[in-house]
Amino acid sequence: xxxxxxxxxxxxxxxxxxxxxxxxxxxxxxxxxxxxxxxxxxxxxxxxxxxxxxxxxxxxxxxxxxxxxxxxxxxxxxxxxxxxxxxxxxxxxxxxxxxxxxxxxxxxxxxxxxxxxxxxxxxxxxxxxxx
Numbered sequence: 273x274x275x276x277x278x279x280x281x282x283x284x285x286x287x288x289x290x291x292x293x294x295x296x297x298x299x300x301x302x303x304x305x306x307x308x309x310x311x312x313x314x315x316x317x318x319x320x321x322x323x324x325x326x327x328x329x330x331x332x333x334x335x336x337x338x339x340x341x342x343x344x345x346x347x348x349x350x351x352x353x354x355x356x357x358x359x360x361x362x363x364x365x366x367x368x369x370x371x372x373x374x375x376x377x378x379x380x381x382x383x384x385x386x387x388x389x390x391x392x393x394x395x396x397x398x399x400x401x402x403x
Contacts (some may be wrong), residue, residue: 294401302333310354325352329364355382358402378402 278289291304302319315339321331325345328349336342350362361376371385371391378384385399 308338312347314338323350325349343368343372350378353403358382359384366382 278291278293280287280289289304289306291302291306293300293302293314295301299320299322302321303315303317305313305315307313314335316333316335319331319333321329323329323331326350329347330349332345333345334342334344338399344363345366348363348365350359350364352359355378360380360382362380363377364371366372368391372387372389373391374388376384376386382402383399384402385397389395389396
């Protein structure tokens with residue numbers, strides 16, 4: 273199955289996304305170029321997602337920014353069920369070309385925790401509840 277050039281309408285304005293999505297079974301791959309309000313072209317590419325809400329979603333993607341480089345994102349074991357629309361398991365991590373890194377982990381008691389490093393000396397930890 274393949275979808276090309278999605279149309280999105282919000283507040284009466286329709287935008288066509290230059291996007292291709294191909295799916296085989298439970299695995300989909302997406303690539304999209306889009307123009308920012310400043311006219312720069314950005315890309316979301318190499319999006320590969322597989323799995324389901326019960327056993328966990330896994331996947332990867334890369335976002336390319338015209339000025340700031342790229343960010344690669346990995347998703348591992350993201351599950352849903354105990355926390356409404358929020359994940360109740362799994363981890364999301366990212367790595368940027370500037371040296372930035374981060375992660376967030378979700379738990380079955382509807383809490384999350386994570387770390388970040390902005391690549392320029394700023395680091396931190398965070399945590400909270402989803403519901």
